[in-house]
Amino acid sequence: MTGRNPDQPGIFKAISRALLRLAYGAAAALSGGCTGIQSAFSAFGIEAESTRALTWGMTAAATVITIGVLWLAWHAARAPAGRLDHQGGMRVILWLGAIGPTVLLTALLVSSLTKMRTLPTGADDLKIAVDGEQFWWRARYLPAGGQPVETANEIRVPVGHTVTFALTSPDVIHSFWIPGLAGKVDMIPGRTNDLVVRATRTGVYRGACAEFCGLSHARMAFDVVAMAPADFDRWLAGAARPAAGIDSPGRHLFEEYGCGGCHTIRGHAEDSTIGPDLTHVGSRLSLGAGTLPMTRDALSRFIRDPASVKPGALMPSFKDMPGKDADAISSYLAELR
Numbered sequence: 230m231t232g233r234n235p236d237q238p239g240i241f242k243a244i245s246r247a248l249l250r251l252a253y254g255a256a257a258a259l260s261g262g263c264t265g266i267q268s269a270f271s272a273f274g275i276e277a278e279s280t281r282a283l284t285w286g287m288t289a290a291a292t293v294i295t296i297g298v299l300w301l302a303w304h305a306a307r308a309p310a311g312r313l314d315h316q317g318g319m320r321v322i323l324w325l326g327a328i329g330p331t332v333l334l335t336a337l338l339v340s341s342l343t344k345m346r347t348l349p350t351g352a353d354d355l356k357i358a359v360d361g362e363q364f365w366w367r368a369r370y371l372p373a374g375g376q377p378v379e380t381a382n383e384i385r386v387p388v389g390h391t392v393t394f395a396l397t398s399p400d401v402i403h404s405f406w407i408p409g410l411a412g413k414v415d416m417i418p419g420r421t422n423d424l425v426v427r428a429t430r431t432g433v434y435r436g437a438c439a440e441f442c443g444l445s446h447a448r449m450a451f452d453v454v455a456m457a458p459a460d461f462d463r464w465l466a467g468a469a470r471p472a473a474g475i476d477s478p479g480r481h482l483f484e485e486y487g488c489g490g491c492h493t494i495r496g497h498a499e500d501s502t503i504g505p506d507l508t509h510v511g512s513r514l515s516l517g518a519g520t521l522p523m524t525r526d527a528l529s530r531f532i533r534d535p536a537s538v539k540p541g542a543l544m545p546s547f548k549d550m551p552g553k554d555a556d557a558i559s560s561y562l563a564e565l566r
């Protein structure tokens with residue numbers, strides 16, 4: 230090369246302008262779209278917090294390296310010919326091509342390996358067995374020494390305590406994902422995968438199925454409530470109790486329409502485990518696995534035509550059910566708190 234190529238600085242200017250635009254775009258997307266109840270950036274658990282720290286660390290390092298390389302390239306393009314002799318070139322390759330990446334990648338490997346360790350568990354820790362079903366979640370709380378408690382479509386955890394999720398599925402592969410708490414774990418028929426978590430702050434968050442599992446895969450979400458330990462214990466004790474003695478027309482209609490053939494309401498309608506447990510359904514934050522708000526109207530709509538809310542839902546439609554029957558059943562279900 231006899232001199233500097235007059236075109237090159239123009240190219241670098243264009244590239245740096247494009248990179249700057251990309252950075253603006255990414256910053257806008259991050260600040261707007263990436264926070265909220267279902268976001269790995271709104272971490273409320275130890276696992277998600279360390280993943281977030283790793284993400285920011287790697288982003289910062291990648292930014293520094295990119296800027297450094299662009300700076301070098303810019304200088305190289307503008308340097309007069311013959312400025313760098315062979316030995317100088319070899320030194321650049323040695324430091325920036327071998328030693329630098331080795332140190333950096335080793336540091337990254339060590340820091341990510343330490344973050345990959347699962348939290349230690351104890352015999353007294355709470356276990357929650359969660360089954361991914363088409364298209365809802367069966368949850369059984371298994372407190373050490375206590376009786377199992379079955380619920381559905383909502384996960385509650387005590388803050389500051391280690392909880393082990395035992396994840397499986399009776400039908401197809403689903404994936405259990407609470408972005409703010411921990412990474413996603415597949416729920417595979419015939420095998421149980423454990424996920425150990427610890428929540429660090431209270432709040433209401435959201436999880437979702439992260440593996441396409443059929444028509445209503447996108448309507449397979451759940452509320453996640455991280456509670457102070459005392460509140461959690463009180464909630465679990467309440468969830469363990471059978472339904473209160475209610476004598477309303479809806480209770481009889483529930484029987485007449487054969488809803489008990491698929492749903493358990495402990496104390497009222499026993500031993501049918503095809504659909505979600507409805508013992509305290511009225512206290513859930515949402516209906517149909519995070520699909521509708523928990524209101525009487527939404528209950529009526531869901532009961533008469535689940536497929537209109539969740540295409541492919543494995544609950545039959547009761548389209549011929551008179552509106553007043555649906556409303557009576559909804560009032561009854563809403564009372565199950």
Ligand SMILES: [Cu+2]
Binds near residue numbers: 361364404440449
């Ligand atoms: Cu699923």
